[in-house]
Amino acid sequence: MSYPSSTGPVWSTPSPRLHSVRRAQLAAGAVPALLLAVAVGAAAGAVTVGAMAAAGVLIGAGCLDVLLGRRVRAWGFTERHQDLMVRRGVMVRRLSVIPYGRMQYVDVTAGPFERAFGLASVRMHTAAAASDARIPGLPQSEATRLRDHLSALGESQATGL
Numbered sequence: 001m002s003y004p005s006s007t008g009p010v011w012s013t014p015s016p017r018l019h020s021v022r023r024a025q026l027a028a029g030a031v032p033a034l035l036l037a038v039a040v041g042a043a044a045g046a047v048t049v050g051a052m053a054a055a056g057v058l059i060g061a062g063c064l065d066v067l068l069g070r071r072v073r074a075w076g077f078t079e080r081h082q083d084l085m086v087r088r089g090v091m092v093r094r095l096s097v098i099p100y101g102r103m104q105y106v107d108v109t110a111g112p113f114e115r116a117f118g119l120a121s122v123r124m125h126t127a128a129a130a131s132d133a134r135i136p137g138l139p140q141s142e143a144t145r146l147r148d149h150l151s152a153l154g155e156s157q158a159t160g161l
Helices: 017-043 047-074 112-116 140-156
Strands: 076-079 083-088 094-099 103-109 119-126 133-139
Touching: 017 047, 017 112, 017 119, 017 133, 047 083, 083 133, 103 140, 112 119, 119 140, 133 140
Parallel strands: none
Antiparallel strands: 076 083, 083 094, 103 119, 119 133
């Protein structure tokens, strides 16, 4: 998914299904916490304490879901002639510029939640550990295409590493 910008390049964004992946991961952690809150309240014999703890877990999960949606929408990448730009971040915006010639290798990963939604992440590795970047939430075919394309560009523009 891409959208034009009047001041610069066209940014591609992750699939909207990435938010669903993040929701599934959140639910995997929130459901046990919810059950624990109810169980503690029942064991203590204070139903209201358990209900209040469960409500707290649900409110917290709802707030996290909103934040996760914003984080997903903040990701973006654009391919330029000499480099790849990757942006992310909600409160602290981060923009990484990775020259194709400095990429050592590019890999595609997909955890169980990503595989269930047909998504994968592309990770670019360079000599500097701090400059490693990733692009999450791409459809698997697009992630494979991007990996192959970036690898080919990296080989053709290698700068003597």
